[in-house]
Amino acid sequence: MSAIQPNLDSQEDIVETMATPKLRISWQGAFSTVMYFLMYLPILVLTVYSFNESPYSAGWKGFTWRWYGQLFGDTRILTALRTSLAVALLAVGLSAVLGTMMSVGLSRYKFRGKKLYLGMSYLPTIVPDIAMAVATLVFLAALAIPLSLWTIIAAHVVFCLAYIAIVVSTRLADLDPHLEEAALDLGATPVQSFFKVLLPQLAPGILSGCLLAFVLSLDDFLISSFTAGSGATTLPMEIFSRIRTGVKPDVNALSVLLILFSGAIAFAGEYVRYRNQAKKAG
Amino acid sequence: MSQTTLQSQTVALTETGSDVELRKVFKVFNGETAVRGVDLTIGQGEFFSILGPSGCGKTTTLRLIAGFETPSAGEVLVRGQSMLNVPPNQRPVNTVFQSYALFGHMTIWDNVAFGLKIKGLTKAELEGQVREALVLVKMESFARRYPAQLSGGQRQRVALARALVNRPAVLLLDEPLGALDLKLRKEMQMELSSLHRELGMTFVMVTHDQEEALSLSDRIAVMNEGRVEQVGTPSEIYEAPRSPFIADFIGETNLLRGRLAQVDREGWQVETDHGSPIMVRPVADWQPGRGDAIAVSVRPEKVGLSLYPPEVKVNCFEGELQNIMYLGTHVHYAVELRSGEKITVMQVNTGGEMPTVSTQVYVHWSTQDGLAMPA
Numbered sequence: 189m190s191a192i193q194p195n196l197d198s199q200e201d202i203v204e205t206m207a208t209p210k211l212r213i214s215w216q217g218a219f220s221t222v223m224y225f226l227m228y229l230p231i232l233v234l235t236v237y238s239f240n241e242s243p244y245s246a247g248w249k250g251f252t253w254r255w256y257g258q259l260f261g262d263t264r265i266l267t268a269l270r271t272s273l274a275v276a277l278l279a280v281g282l283s284a285v286l287g288t289m290m291s292v293g294l295s296r297y298k299f300r301g302k303k304l305y306l307g308m309s310y311l312p313t314i315v316p317d318i319a320m321a322v323a324t325l326v327f328l329a330a331l332a333i334p335l336s337l338w339t340i341i342a343a344h345v346v347f348c349l350a351y352i353a354i355v356v357s358t359r360l361a362d363l364d365p366h367l368e369e370a371a372l373d374l375g376a377t378p379v380q381s382f383f384k385v386l387l388p389q390l391a392p393g394i395l396s397g398c399l400l401a402f403v404l405s406l407d408d409f410l411i412s413s414f415t416a417g418s419g420a421t422t423l424p425m426e427i428f429s430r431i432r433t434g435v436k437p438d439v440n441a442l443s444v445l446l447i448l449f450s451g452a453i454a455f456a457g458e459y460v461r462y463r464n465q466a467k468k469a470g
Numbered sequence: 471m472s473q474t475t476l477q478s479q480t481v482a483l484t485e486t487g488s489d490v491e492l493r494k495v496f497k498v499f500n501g502e503t504a505v506r507g508v509d510l511t512i513g514q515g516e517f518f519s520i521l522g523p524s525g526c527g528k529t530t531t532l533r534l535i536a537g538f539e540t541p542s543a544g545e546v547l548v549r550g551q552s553m554l555n556v557p558p559n560q561r562p563v564n565t566v567f568q569s570y571a572l573f574g575h576m577t578i579w580d581n582v583a584f585g586l587k588i589k590g591l592t593k594a595e596l597e598g599q600v601r602e603a604l605v606l607v608k609m610e611s612f613a614r615r616y617p618a619q620l621s622g623g624q625r626q627r628v629a630l631a632r633a634l635v636n637r638p639a640v641l642l643l644d645e646p647l648g649a650l651d652l653k654l655r656k657e658m659q660m661e662l663s664s665l666h667r668e669l670g671m672t673f674v675m676v677t678h679d680q681e682e683a684l685s686l687s688d689r690i691a692v693m694n695e696g697r698v699e700q701v702g703t704p705s706e707i708y709e710a711p712r713s714p715f716i717a718d719f720i721g722e723t724n725l726l727r728g729r730l731a732q733v734d735r736e737g738w739q740v741e742t743d744h745g746s747p748i749m750v751r752p753v754a755d756w757q758p759g760r761g762d763a764i765a766v767s768v769r770p771e772k773v774g775l776s777l778y779p780p781e782v783k784v785n786c787f788e789g790e791l792q793n794i795m796y797l798g799t800h801v802h803y804a805v806e807l808r809s810g811e812k813i814t815v816m817q818v819n820t821g822g823e824m825p826t827v828s829t830q831v832y833v834h835w836s837t838q839d840g841l842a843m844p845a
Contacts, residue, residue: 369538370571372558374585374636384584388575 231447238440255441265442268426275422276405279344280398287352288394295360312350321414335417343415344405351404352397359393392464399457403450489514489640489672490535495544497530504530506696517666517673519683522693528676532642535674537561549639564633568645570625572617578628579613585636603635623654643675659686680720684708692716713843717767724813726766727845730758737837740764744809749784750840765845770816772839775803776832777825786834791827805833
């Protein structure tokens with residue numbers, strides 16, 4: 189048998205190598221098409237149905253803007269949207285300051301347990317959301333802190349901070365380590381050299397980190413729903429509560445808007461990164 | 471001999487006023503000593519180089535002068551003022567960094583104007599000075615550009631202008647030409663030299679490139695393992711190195727180690743570890759005893775090579791040619807002596823026919839060209 193095996197193998201090899209050039213291209217093309225189809229079909233269906241006249245998702249009854257109009261008259265949706273934006277803006281704003289300070293501090297100072305601290309600070313990006321959510325809830329309960337809008341914001345700062353710190357640290361690692369020394373050498377005080385030299389150089393990193401964290405915060409359902417107090421309902425929570433009683437066309441419309449909005453922010457973030465790289469390359 | 475001229479020079483310098491002085495400076499990083507008791511006096515208007523292999527403490531020494539590091543012991547003085555507890559932003563020195571460290575978010579103009587703006591000069595006041603500095607380095611037409619749009623050589627010029635515009639007492643240059651390619655480096659060397667002459671400012675340059683140090687400097691300090699091994703003019707350092715390390719580091723040399731066998735009127739006789747007897751000229755301010763360890767440095771360009779026994783008695787050895795390297799203007803020969811020592815010979819390419827490898831040859835050099843030093 190061992191004598192036959194190599195023969196079989198080599199025969200297969202020949203067949204494969206002969207057929208490879210044509211087959212490989214079509215396989216890749218087909219695979220990509222199927223993948224993209226599966227990824228974007230739900231979104232496509234959702235978009236189509238958001239323009240459907242029929243209030244039930246079953247059949248197509250004609251084109252309408254009605255659900256979009258209804259959305260903007262829905263006070264519950266608008267309140268939830270305002271809550272979501274407030275949470276995202278506050279959490280991201282706070283994380284931007286803390287995250288930048290953390291990255292700069294970690295790159296500049298050497299102290300005992302720095303590696304451990306580094307690993308721990310990036311942990312929220314790896315720990316499953318549900319674990320984070322439960323842990324935060326248990327922690328808040330243990331300290332008898334009443335749930336409110338502020339507890340959502342605090343919980344969001346935890347993961348936003350990690351993402352922003354990662355992006356800013358990457359940017360910082362790319363910078364010339366002597367920039368601040370050069371500013372000091374030219375007569376600037378340490379505070380001046382931070383604000384006039386380091387911060388402007390870090391700005392693109394901070395901005396793209398913020399955009400990423402903003403989308404993540406806006407999108408979060410799990411952590412928000414575990415840490416929200418009464419009256420503090422974010423948009424994903426509102427959508428989820430409505431879906432339990434069947435998918436309404438206005439939720440479809442809202443989802444389409446959210447996708448467009450998140451996409452625009454992600455695009456803006458990528459654009460900042462791209463423009464910055466182009467500038468670096470000259 | 472070299473010692474006495476050095477001392478008289480030092481005295482002369484302190485009379486005219488020194489710009490930088492280091493007194494027994496030590497620097498320890500996490501238990502590792504980077505700088506061990508460096509004493510330096512750099513005169514006003516001097517082009518002074520600190521030369522050494524990587525890790526010898528030369529950059530740390532420069533950073534101690536700039537104020538980015540504080541000495542663990544000892545004192546740094548600039549223009550006679552102690553720099554103890556003076557932060558870098560208050561020192562009358564400016565640095566040109568090896569990486570240039572230009573501010574990427576500012577135009578060339580704003581980069582150069584940075585120091586003057588910090589000092590509180592108004593736009594109108596600083597305009598003339600910034601333009602002057604840019605003209606000095608021939609970068610005036612690039613004022614509106616950003617650093618990322620410039621080549622390495624152009625960034626180097628901007629870094630120079632950014633430091634010079636502040637008119638520091640001392641300009642510190644940390645491997646300023648290290649990142650440039652050979653041709654550009656030669657060009658910038660010329661420009662650095664003429665800038666120094668024009669401005670009359672004290673330049674302190676750190677470099678690992680001995681050729682650069684020799685061609686640019688008024689004086690050189692050679693550092694090794696955190697210590698200054700020798701300070702002197704380029705010719706003193708090259709012609710009269712005081713340690714085997716310097717002889718080997720500055721230029722190429724044949725180092726023959728051995729012991730002092732006999733002291734004659736004509737010179738000292740040294741027996742090398744391989745048993746070759748060689749004659750060297752005596753060193754004026756050094757009296758070693760018989761049997762003391764001695765290293766003899768013979769520059770490759772001072773060694774003669776011939777196919778037939780030459781008519782000399784001393785420092786003539788038979789050997790076999792092992793390698794020939796054709797370098798265009800010169801030819802480089804590696805010869806293994808009968809005793810087993812290897813001698814490098816460098817000869818001007820005169821165009822004649824070259825011997826082949828494995829040829830029996832004779833190498834010889836005059837007593838004057840063998841320089842003895844403590845091993």
